[in-house]
Amino acid sequence: MAKQTGTADNYLDLMTAFRDFITGVSPTISWITVRDTSTSPVGANSPNTTEMIFQGDASNGGSPARNLYFGIRSYETPASSIFGWELRGFTGFDPGSPLGSITFENQPDPSPPVYIPLQNTTMTYWFWANERRVMMVVKTGTSYQWMHAGFLDTFATENEYPYPLMVMGSTPSNTVPFSSNSLDFSTIIDPIGNGTETPISGATSPMWLRFADGQWYPIKNGSGTTTITEKRQRGVWPLVGYSAADWPTDGGTAAVREFRQRFYGTQAGATPSAFLAQTPGSPDDITPLYPLTIIFSEPSRQMIGEISGAFWVSASGGVTAEDEIFDKGVSPAQRYLVFQNIHRTDPWEFGAVKDE
Amino acid sequence: MSYQTGTATDPEDLMTQLNTFLTGTPGWTANLFSAANNRAVWSKAGVSALLAAQWDSSAIGMGMIQAFVGDVTPTNQTGYEFTNDSITANRHINQAAGPYPSYHFFEDDDYIHVVVEISTGIYRHFGFGQSIKLGDWVGGMYSYGQYWDQSVANIDNPLTTIHNGALSGANSTNATRTDGVHAQGLPDQVGSTKYLRASSNQSTDDDAAVVGQFFPAGWSDGQNIHFMSAQDSQLNGFKPLIPIPFYQWYTPSAPDNARLMGYYPDVRTVNLEGLNPAQEITVGSDTWVVFPITRKGNNGLSFDQEQSYNFGLAYKKVTT
Numbered sequence: 001m002a003k004q005t006g007t008a009d010n011y012l013d014l015m016t017a018f019r020d021f022i023t024g025v026s027p028t029i030s031w032i033t034v035r036d037t038s039t040s041p042v043g044a045n046s047p048n049t050t051e052m053i054f055q056g057d058a059s060n061g062g063s064p065a066r067n068l069y070f071g072i073r074s075y076e077t078p079a080s081s082i083f084g085w086e087l088r089g090f091t092g093f094d095p096g097s098p099l100g101s102i103t104f105e106n107q108p109d110p111s112p113p114v115y116i117p118l119q120n121t122t123m124t125y126w127f128w129a130n131e132r133r134v135m136m137v138v139k140t141g142t143s144y145q146w147m148h149a150g151f152l153d154t155f156a157t158e159n160e161y162p163y164p165l166m167v168m169g170s171t172p173s174n175t176v177p178f179s180s181n182s183l184d185f186s187t188i189i190d191p192i193g194n195g196t197e198t199p200i201s202g203a204t205s206p207m208w209l210r211f212a213d214g215q216w217y218p219i220k221n222g223s224g225t226t227t228i229t230e231k232r233q234r235g236v237w238p239l240v241g242y243s244a245a246d247w248p249t250d251g252g253t254a255a256v257r258e259f260r261q262r263f264y265g266t267q268a269g270a271t272p273s274a275f276l277a278q279t280p281g282s283p284d285d286i287t288p289l290y291p292l293t294i295i296f297s298e299p300s301r302q303m304i305g306e307i308s309g310a311f312w313v314s315a316s317g318g319v320t321a322e323d324e325i326f327d328k329g330v331s332p333a334q335r336y337l338v339f340q341n342i343h344r345t346d347p348w349e350f351g352a353v354k355d356e
Numbered sequence: 357m358s359y360q361t362g363t364a365t366d367p368e369d370l371m372t373q374l375n376t377f378l379t380g381t382p383g384w385t386a387n388l389f390s391a392a393n394n395r396a397v398w399s400k401a402g403v404s405a406l407l408a409a410q411w412d413s414s415a416i417g418m419g420m421i422q423a424f425v426g427d428v429t430p431t432n433q434t435g436y437e438f439t440n441d442s443i444t445a446n447r448h449i450n451q452a453a454g455p456y457p458s459y460h461f462f463e464d465d466d467y468i469h470v471v472v473e474i475s476t477g478i479y480r481h482f483g484f485g486q487s488i489k490l491g492d493w494v495g496g497m498y499s500y501g502q503y504w505d506q507s508v509a510n511i512d513n514p515l516t517t518i519h520n521g522a523l524s525g526a527n528s529t530n531a532t533r534t535d536g537v538h539a540q541g542l543p544d545q546v547g548s549t550k551y552l553r554a555s556s557n558q559s560t561d562d563d564a565a566v567v568g569q570f571f572p573a574g575w576s577d578g579q580n581i582h583f584m585s586a587q588d589s590q591l592n593g594f595k596p597l598i599p600i601p602f603y604q605w606y607t608p609s610a611p612d613n614a615r616l617m618g619y620y621p622d623v624r625t626v627n628l629e630g631l632n633p634a635q636e637i638t639v640g641s642d643t644w645v646v647f648p649i650t651r652k653g654n655n656g657l658s659f660d661q662e663q664s665y666n667f668g669l670a671y672k673k674v675t676t
Contacts, residue, residue: 154591155589155591155592155594155596156589156591156594157592160591160592161591212591237582238579240582242581242582247581247582247585248585256527256577257526257527257571257573257577257578257605258578258579258581258582262612262614263614271610271611273611274605274611274612274613274614275612276615276616277613277615278615279490279491279493279615279616279617280492280493280541280542280543281491281492282492285491286490288490288616290579295582295583295586297585299590300587300588300590301582301585301586301587302586302587302588302589302590303583303586303589
């Protein structure tokens with residue numbers, strides 16, 4: 001488990017900082033770079049489509065104890081102030097023969113792409129890595145971009161669910177600038193994509209999970225651009241919507257105090273039905289953290305797993321981005337860092353990362 | 357650290373057996389147990405208030421008090437949470453004349469959870485004890501019962517808010533039959549408030565102090581509702597047993613103010629699809645016993661009898 005924070009000169013410099021971090025952390029975290037075109041371009045890569053593919057070894061991190069793979073590739077459209085990373089998950093790595101002939105998107109069983117909009121100027125970053133996954137938050141202007149690549153903490157054994165790889169960026173589109181305030185520019189605690197469910201391959205989402213059947217599934221709580229329609233087939237609890245149609249309890253009617261009904265506003269500046277305030281405590285008030293949990297209502301209603309070290313947190317009571325929350329119920333106290341969901345600052349739009 | 361199951365003939369027999377159980381290994385004090393007057397008061401160090409119970413031929417009532425006075429009615433004890441001594445107007449289990457085919461006492465540390473099979477296949481839940489508190493507010497004792505409305509329009513619909521109790525829900529307009537917690541010193545509490553209850557309305561206690569509102573996020577509503585719908589995992593058949601939190605929920609403000617207050621110990625929500633009443637589930641070294649809220653029933657089966665679909669509670673069976 002490791003963490004690094006610092007600044008990068010631009011989105012390409014951030015790639016090398018990210019690479020150097022995850023491949024240079026403690027010996028028990030065995031991430032290696034299996035392709036890196038930043039110093040040795042291969043194939044048709046140009047300097048602005050730098051590729052890096054990483055291999056992790058989760059054997060020290062519990063189940064599943066196997067290698068995992070993901071890659072990042074830079075992109076840019078300078079005229080539109082668009083710079084960023086594309087992220088995909090893979091089930092292996094094929095260097096190709098001749099070397100580099102297997103392209104980024106043709107690596108074994110690639111996930112659909114997700115994107116992390118960045119800047120071509122100085123940015124502050126936070127990296128976390130353990131044996132099973134890496135996470136990144138980058139401050140771009142007043143927004144915070146998110147990235148996750150690695151295994152979900154599943155409610156299943158390795159034999160039951162061998163490769164629970166999840167990749168998450170901030171957006172499913174590479175035409176979104178970091179400064180966008182679009183409603184559908186939303187991830188981690190409340191991922192938003194399009195409404196396509198059939199075929200799955202036609203969907204978009206900033207979050208994709210490779211399920212036990214070997215198929216990549218979009219994880220999203222909503223869809224739309226000008227208005228957000230709740231999607232409940234495969235979402236992130238606690239903000240995933242509830243309806244008796246998608247989540248029947250053998251005929252149950254709608255609940256009225258589930259989190260999205262009560263603590264969520266449909267647009268920036270909205271007033272939700274309730275604020276989840278801090279609980280008075282000593283010496284510090286208590287800010288509850290809720291583990292981000294992937295749940296499916298299709299093909300059957302079930303809990304899939306938790307996003308390792310990631311939580312929903314209410315920002316009522318003055319909590320804001322980059323704040324620290326301490327769990328003093330453990331020794332030594334465990335620190336969590338709070339960040340907002342990209343451009344959103346409403347109380348229901350915050351996540352926290354366990355500071356490892 | 358004990359568990360007991362058996363049968364009982366009626367409310368008095370059940371409460372007599374409960375008193376014997378509580379004052380044995382669990383170590384509760386019976387400040388009062390009067391079979392003649394059908395009332396009891398139990399207390400235990402570490403539990404922030406005392407439990408005053410009453411019963412008649414078909415119902416068992418329970419409420420919290422602040423101090424024991426003597427063999428008097430609950431409103432003559434100190435700091436009773438209700439304004440009158442009625443059993444059926446306040447927190448209680450109904451339709452409980454007996455005989456009971458079975459009962460189950462689950463106990464550990466500072467709580468007692470009771471499941472009563474009031475007639476074959478139909479259950480009631482009640483209990484009390486010290487919650488797992490978050491924060492430094494004063495109190496922490498909880499008390500719950502279960503009122504199940506018998507009208508034809510409601511008896512087979514578990515989600516109507518006219519039913520009360522069993523560690524869930526806060527939208528009932530009935531402010532006195534619902535679950536309660538002893539709590540003082542929270543924001544939004546009026547100065548002399550000692551109790552919160554799971555209702556959409558505020559009420560008062562025996563001292564004319566405001567009784568505030570809280571929300572047990574159990575089987576019928578709240579953050580667990582997705583999980584209540586969860587079927588067996590298609591990967592391994594696992595079924596989630598989810599802890600039950602409770603929140604202060606202050607509605608006079610706009611918007612409402614909610615605060616996580618804590619959790620109920622050793623009880624979980626569970627979907628009973630594929631499970632039978634009183635079936636045991638082993639999780640690691642722990643054993644859990646599952647029960648329907650009232651009677652396990654099916655989707656839309658409006659048979660004008662008590663049914664609670666697959667909503668259920670799982671209790672930890674601690675025997676060592």
